[in-house]
Amino acid sequence: DSGVTQTPKHLITATGQRVTLRCSPRSGDLSVYWYQQSLDQGLQFLIQYYNGEERAKGNILERFSAQQFPDLHSELNLSSLELGDSALYFCASSESQGVKYNEQFFGPGTRLTVL
Amino acid sequence: TQLLEQSPQFLSIQEGENLTVYCNSSSVFSSLQWYRQEPGEGPVLLVTVVTGGEVKKLKRLTFQFGDARKDSSLHITAAQPGDTGLYLCAGPTYNQGGKLIFGQGTELSVKP
Numbered sequence: 734d735s736g737v738t739q740t741p742k743h744l745i746t747a748t749g750q751r752v753t754l755r756c757s758p759r760s761g762d763l764s765v766y767w768y769q770q771s772l773d774q775g776l777q778f779l780i781q782y783y784n785g786e787e788r789a790k791g792n793i794l795e796r797f798s799a800q801q802f803p804d805l806h807s808e809l810n811l812s813s814l815e816l817g818d819s820a821l822y823f824c825a826s827s828e829s830q831g832v833k834y835n836e837q838f839f840g841p842g843t844r845l846t847v848l
Numbered sequence: 849t850q851l852l853e854q855s856p857q858f859l860s861i862q863e864g865e866n867l868t869v870y871c872n873s874s875s876v877f878s879s880l881q882w883y884r885q886e887p888g889e890g891p892v893l894l895v896t897v898v899t900g901g902e903v904k905k906l907k908r909l910t911f912q913f914g915d916a917r918k919d920s921s922l923h924i925t926a927a928q929p930g931d932t933g934l935y936l937c938a939g940p941t942y943n944q945g946g947k948l949i950f951g952q953g954t955e956l957s958v959k960p
Binding site: 838 | 879950
């Protein structure tokens with residue numbers, strides 16, 4: 734158990750809908766990262782928050798947004814969903830945003846299926 | 849652009865065999881990490897290598913960081929079915945809050 738929790742575990746929805754994925758980092762971790770993993774794209778970085786502020790953006794679509802709250806939990810919002818958004822979404826956390834080590838601890842993921 | 853290339857992409861071996869997975873880049877990394885992921889679960893951090901030439905052992909797994917800090921390898925001795933999974937190498941970027949770049953992974957299957 735990494736100490737990172739994600740809900741829900743599974744999510745099935747229809748095209749055009751909006752969903753929210755939730756992540757609670759390990760106790761004491763200030764950085765939260767969101768990743769998308771699909772069969773053909775591997776693990777792709779979406780966005781990072783550090784202590785409530787956006788720090789880095791990756792290949793995140795404009796239809797997707799995220800935020801980190803004062804209690805450090807984070808939510809990833811996916812809207813106008815398309816079939817291609819079906820994937821595993823992971824949240825990871827780390828102590829800081831330092832470059833040298835940046836060991837990240839991953840949650841169990843949310844499997845999103847868009848029908 | 850920093851990239852990590854892993855080889856092989858797929859590996860299917862018999863229990864008891866040895867294997868090596870490679871992670872290569874043309875860029876220098878301050879550190880490299882290895883993760884193992886089982887189907888439907890999140891990646892689990894196995895080890896972080898930091899110093900060029902460093903060797904770390906985790907039971908039957910041996911991790912090495914290249915002298916120039918551009919590559920790493922994972923060697924498994926006497927593989928067991930429980931070693932089956934996706935092995936990912938990852939390294940922090942320099943200019944984006946330390947986000948990790950991941951290799952595409954090596955899918956290992958160890959048959960009894």
